[in-house]
Amino acid sequence: GNSVTQMEGPVTLSEEAFLTINCTYTATGYPSLFWYVQYPGEGLQLLLKATKADDKGSNKGFEATYRKETTSFHLEKGSVQVSDSAVYFCALSDRAGNSGYALNFGKGTSLLVTP
Amino acid sequence: DAMVIQNPRYQVTQFGKPVTLSCSQTLNHNVMYWYQQKSSQAPKLLFHYYDKDFNNEADTPDNFQSRRPNTSFCFLDIRSPGLGDAAMYLCATSSRTGTNTEAFFGQGTRLTVV
Numbered sequence: 001g002n003s004v005t006q007m008e009g010p011v012t013l014s015e016e017a018f019l020t021i022n023c024t025y026t027a028t029g030y031p032s033l034f035w036y037v038q039y040p041g042e043g044l045q046l047l048l049k050a051t052k053a054d055d056k057g058s059n060k061g062f063e064a065t066y067r068k069e070t071t072s073f074h075l076e077k078g079s080v081q082v083s084d085s086a087v088y089f090c091a092l093s094d095r096a097g098n099s100g101y102a103l104n105f106g107k108g109t110s111l112l113v114t115p
Numbered sequence: 116d117a118m119v120i121q122n123p124r125y126q127v128t129q130f131g132k133p134v135t136l137s138c139s140q141t142l143n144h145n146v147m148y149w150y151q152q153k154s155s156q157a158p159k160l161l162f163h164y165y166d167k168d169f170n171n172e173a174d175t176p177d178n179f180q181s182r183r184p185n186t187s188f189c190f191l192d193i194r195s196p197g198l199g200d201a202a203m204y205l206c207a208t209s210s211r212t213g214t215n216t217e218a219f220f221g222q223g224t225r226l227t228v229v
Contacts, residue, residue, distance in 0.1 A: 029214065030214075031214040031215070032214060032215040032216075032217075034217060036220075041225075042222055042223070043119075043121075043205055043220040043221050043222040043223045044158070044205065044207075044220040045220070046217055046218075046219070049217055051215050089157065089158075092214075093213070093214040093215070093216065096160055096163060096170060096172065097162065097163060097169075097170020097171060097172060098168075098170050100146070100163065100165050100170055100212035101212050101213055101214055101216065102148055102160050102163055102212075102218075103160075103207075103217075103218050104160075105157040105158050106157060107156065107157045108155070108156075108157055110155075
């Protein structure tokens, strides 16, 4: 089935530093790719997505580009803030159950931003 | 605001005592999912409903069951919770099923088994 692999954390950065969290995928066909963010004690929130090759998803200063040639969807932000401290999950759709699809998540990367 | 609501946020249950977690949605989405997330791990799909069609994952233990009485509500039943079932349980919805479909998550229920 389809799967994603993302870099191990935790990642610790100073405020205003540049962020990259790597994500690579294995898939049949060309599923959409997603980044979700999870703040402590909360559920997952969609951060951004891209639906086809070369698409760039962006939101709240975060960006990720769907790269078919490198099967990657790396998350970047030019200047992180303390409030960005959270766990970030890369995801894509995979076959689920008897029929249908569901999101399949990477293991998550914890980000801590210090003042 | 349309949303996915999980109750309770925190649930403590005794070892072996049946427990039910609930999820409701105002998005009128066809698909509802239950994920289990253990500490520092990826959410793991347990099962999902497409309308009334139940789809169980092959590796979901028989101890876990689900009910969807109508479009808005979905329940997760754990028949005999063990210590290993302590986790965050996440409910999610999507408007349809497909490779391009994003999911909308509730805030989760943190289950503790004592």
